[in-house]
């Protein structure tokens with residue numbers, strides 16, 4: 368027996384095949400935000416390196432004592448991967464033992480990144496979107512376009528139509544066909560961001576993150592009473608559109624400020640609250656049906672570690688994965 372013990376390795380398909388349902392991930396992510404609001408988590412803003420134009424590799428550590436979860440996600444976003452038939456987002460996540468610090472699990476982080484990001488959007492939408500939201504606009508019909516729709520269906524019971532836009536017509540058509548078949552909603556392909564936003568209650572933008580974005584969405588395209596959740600930083604939204612919001616939220620103020628110092632988010636309005644403060648009731652969510660609301664969700668390591676420990680426990684219970692010597 369190796370004196371250092373073993374780690375459980377979970378490949379991408381190991382994690383995917385556990386098939387943990389979205390409603391459970393939403394509950395987990397919500398609990399993680401509550402822990403954060405009470406100051407009971409540790410998660411410094413993510414440092415990154417940038418080997419290619421508009422690429423990133425981020426280190427995302429977090430510790431959530433109540434969930435007994437500590438670890439690091441090492442995640443890349445490379446926009447040109449699509450040309451190589453590889454996913455934009457890839458990476459690994461390591462969980463550590465709380466007593467010894469030894470690694471206990473190494474897993475592919477693509478599934479977690481997709482699902483927990485959708486779950487965070489859903490957690491925000493529960494408090495910030497109108498209760499009877501019916502029309503969802505998805506701009507960027509890739510992995511996040513899919514997982515965000517999956518999560519929003521869980522919390523928005525009245526959702527009946529998706530207006531989708533993607534710069535790549537093939538991706539758009541594939542999305543429309545797949546999502547229509549999967550959820551039985553009306554999924555409509557649109558040929559411009561402006562048309563995608565027509566009559567929307569909720570809009571999720573999920574194109575690539577660009578350091579010098581060609582922002583397109585104007586304030587006048589976004590209807591009063593709408594809720595916007597950009598996942599691609601401010602790449603899609605013109606300054607006037609962001610500044611037209613009545614309330615501007617984020618998932619973590621410290622992280623937003625950290626990015627501001629690096630030259631991102633120069634035109635965003637003042638943050639009203641972060642999601643933890645809204646979930647805990649410390650700050651208000653939506654107050655009336657006309658408010659224009661945006662939550663700039665940057666993605667937090669607490670969402671990853673909360674989901675990862677759940678995945679790890681399920682994998683051990685189901686005897687999935689491969690034990691490797693350290």
Ligand SMILES: NC(=O)c1ccc[n+]([C@@H]2O[C@H](COP(=O)([O-])OP(=O)(O)OC[C@H]3O[C@@H](n4cnc5c(N)ncnc54)[C@H](O)[C@@H]3O)[C@@H](O)[C@H]2O)c1
Pocket residue numbers: 444449454455456480481484506507508509510511512532533534535538573574575576597598599600664665666667
């Ligand atoms: N905030 C978070 O927590 C979080 C987490 C994961 C990913 N993300 C971000 O979400 C975004 C999407 O990630 P993904 O994994 O879904 O990528 P993906 O490559 O699977 O999908 C991106 C889609 O956007 C389309 N696209 C590219 N440029 C576009 C444009 N100008 N207009 C419309 N569509 C365009 C592409 O054709 C593709 O279909 C990325 O910016 C990623 O960094 C954010």
